[in-house]
Amino acid sequence: MCGIVGYVGSKDCSDVLVNALSKLEYRGYDSAGIAVFENGDIKTVKTQGKLKDLEDKLAAEYKPQGHIGIGHTRWATHGEPSDVNSHPHSGARVTIVHNGIIENYLELKEFLTARGRSFLSETDTEVVAQLLDYEYNGNPLETIQKVMQQLKGSFALGIMFRDFTDRIFATRRESPLIVGVAENECFIASDVPAILRYTRDYYLLEHDEIATLTTEGVSFVDKHLRPITKELKTADWDMEAAEKGGYAHFMIKEINEQPEAIRTTIMPRIRDGLPCLEECGITVESLKRFRSITIVACGTAMHAGMVGKYVIEDLARVPVVVDIASEFRYRNPIVGKDDLVVIISQSGETADSLAALRLAKQKGATTLAIVNAKGSSIAREADMLIYTLAGPEIAVASTKAYITQLSVMYLFAFELALAKGTVSAAECKRLIAALIKMPDAVAHVIENCEEKCKFIATKLVNADSLLYIGRGLDYALSMEGSLKLKEVSYIHSESYAAGELKHGTISLIEEGMPVISVATQTDVIPKTISNIVEVKSRGAKIILVCTDACARGLKDGVADYVVEIPHSEELLMPITAVVPLQILAYYTAINRGNDPDKPRNLAKSVTVE
Ligand code: M6R
Secondary structure (H helix, E strand, O other), X not given: OOXXXXXXXXXXXXHHHHHHHHOOHHHOOOEEEEEEEEOOEEEEEEEEOOHHHHHHHHHHOOOOOOOEEEEEEEOOOOOOOOOOOOOOEEOOOEEEEEEEEEOOHHXXXXXXXXXXXXXXXXXXXXXXXXXHHHHOOOOHHHHHHHHHOOOOEEEEEXXXXXXXXXXXXXXXEOOOOEEEEEOOEEEEEOOHHHHOOOOOEEEEOOOOOEEEEEOOEEEEEOOOOOEEOOOOEEOOOOOHHHOOOOOOOHHHHHHHOHHHHHHHHHHHHEEOOEEOOHHHOOOHHHHHOOOEEEEEEOHHHHHHHHHHHHHHHHHXXXXXXXXXXXXXXXXXXXXXXXXXXXXXXXXXXXXXXXXXXXXXXXXXXXXXXXXXXXXXXXXXXXXXXXXXXXXXXXXOOOOHHHHHHHHHHHHHHHHHHHHHOOOOHHHHHHHHHHHHOHHHHHHHHHHHHHHHHHHHHHHHOOOOEEEEEEOOHHHHHHHHHHHHHHHHHOOEEEEEEHHHHHHOHHHHOOOOXXXXXXXXXXXXXXXXXXXXXXXXOOOOEEEEEEEHHHHHHOOOOOOOEEEEEOOOOHHHHHHHHHHHHHHHHHHHHHHOOOXXXXXXXXXXXXXOO
């Protein structure tokens, strides 16, 4: 769950590496480092802390001068964040950067220790560096091949051999890696935004392939060291999309990008007023045969799946189970050839979600991936694929990825309902027409509720703990609201089905405790209001996110603060109702002095278990 980069060209390598790393800090930011060939030697500078700390160190102490090198931004797995555990790591003739986890590193460490090798750090990566050095026979490709045969786990590696000062090498298994190319220069990176300043052209490195990068260009070999040719891809994301564009943080920028992200995601999948997912490999015919659906994902993506469950069951009358990927993969789930397993993931690289996908396939289920990152592992391995077209999401807290995941869930549910004959074409057209209005509705909510949410956030700043409550779709949405708040503000929060409070949790309510209630579903609003009154009478401060229609029906004093959102098609309300919850989380984090883009202990892409 780190970011790695590499450069070969004629530019100042240290500058290029630092710039490229700045686009990967979302992958980890507890330490950073670079290594550059300088006058035939490898010069390494690394430090605990954010990339800014590395920049300061380069400016204050020493900046390697050269044109070829590798870099790393870390999310610690083995060994605490410290200077010595930071990457790059070296053996006598080899220096490497690594993203992933070497599962058999202790075994390999013992093997090397028994042969007189010693280690400076606690990392699994240093073991790989030492092993490369131990196996080195003067031929880098053979050496890398030999080492890869001994490694278990996941890795993307950037490698420099002291004897080959005109090139770097790269390989991967499980962890992502791309190879960018421009005129007389080339790059490696864990993700496309890192290279966009320099080029849009890149290759996707497949498992166990090895790339050699020189100023003459890039060559690839497979795991048998046979030369291979690869398809050149062109990124359709531009630099501006990967930058903050005038906003204080990526999180608020990405909240504001949501109307466009929904539009881009849904419009190409609508034809003649009906959903059309044929280009994703999904037809009405193919959907008819599924007996049940299991949605598997982690975090926010799983919450999008919860909304999907309510919508699919309501419209298509197909039973849906939503499972956390890390649970699904270890509990012998009941899925088979008549079932569809839907994997939702922004990054497409989440280790547990990827393992869940593989397990589902192994059990004979058909798999559908709903993924944002193009060409990611989950996208490539699933039987069917719908991309959410949210563009790069940089903030760790997922916002526009979630809203596009919801949008795809709706399109899919509509298509499935048509296939099952539970919704008529006319009704489906009506729902699609309502969905097409959602980008404007979201823009309206952003514009009209930001100030109110900003104000309410000032009331949450000193809270120790709070609750989110709702019923039905509002409950599914509360889960996401609660996660958003806790991950960026570090205030403890739970989401609860409002009707479940009386079975234990209501005992937590005490004077002044904030309770955020979502009420957008007309049939259960009276019930939710009763639950609100129950917690209010026990001292809770009520923040109510509800439709304007609901707000009009409220008696004075039911809520302390009300955020009204326009009433629209009720099934689609999570798309607009999530917006105030996101903005509330953002401003609460700001008020508490937190960096909402890089919450502590988290990383954007969770590529380890
Ligand atoms: O990349 P994924 O969608 O698979 O990531 C899953 C979760 O780690 C992710 O949704 C996480 O919960 C969010 N970043 C929280 O905002």
